[in-house]
Amino acid sequence: MARLHKGIKFGSFFSIDPTEKSELAVISHAHSDHLRSHIKLIGTPPTVDLARLHYKKFEGVTREYHQKFEIGPASIELAPAGHMLGSAQVIIDWHGERIVYTGDFKLEENYTCPGAAIHSCDVLLIDTTYGMPYYKFPPLSECREKLLEFVTKNIAAEITPVILAYSFGKAQEAMMILKNEGVEMDVYAKAFEAAQIYKAHNIAIDNVFLLNEKPKPGRAVILPPGAFRHVNPRGWGRFRTCFLSGWTLGKKYGSRGGNGYGIPFSDHASFDDIVRYVETARPKRVYTLFGPPDIAEYLNRIGFKAEAVNLDSGNFISRKSAGNMDLFL
């Protein structure tokens, strides 16, 4: 039996992205909301290395993309997810059904990882973080232009450009864009450590320095969102912030004041790409994860059997049922 409860559990054999400490966990990518302190962790080589920045003690087992392996009755393959370096979709053949878990995914290619391909399947568990129609992201090239404009204009005006970007993934995308233009960066410790692992996996990040008390004039700064709660910018002189996130398109972002300027640079699929994935994969059943229930309702209207579910509790989000959910036999 496979079911949702604190991850995707395949009998007693293994779990995918479990949210509790597990004996054997297959991990889609190295973001903290997909990781716990597991006994044994299977992931791509960059994911296992990046996971060590969160947890030290685990047995790491690496699998390359498209290298098939078996656990109990399951035949498993990891495939690029386009979300960050090492991020993987998990394709499982289980008792005659093909199950695909996209993990956090994006179809478009990034500077540090290939885009996700669409995989046909019987059961699809899909990341719908941006499952609202107004999340339509501009192409990456446009985000790049805006970021470069923000950085070069401010440096020319002797104002420090501060880029707010998550330390794993988004920060390294920004680093690649800026180093290609010869910009030097002072970066937050976590993003700096992650960048060393990216470099070890042949991502040509350069011009990156560990941020000390204050940035060097003429450099850009990369910090995680919310860093000013514990980073004191006293003595920095004039600076301006720019938030790199798909959330900057959200209805609430502007009204909350956001963090000032923002670029809708996303590492997740847009609403249209989520729908495109489902229409192309043609699954018999779809479970939408990490997003609003609206996307499941939309998929039902266009002819798919879809439910919004919670990976952690296993509950349906779109109706009031309690308890764990059996997904498939």
Ligand SMILES: [Zn+2]
């Ligand atoms: Zn993620």
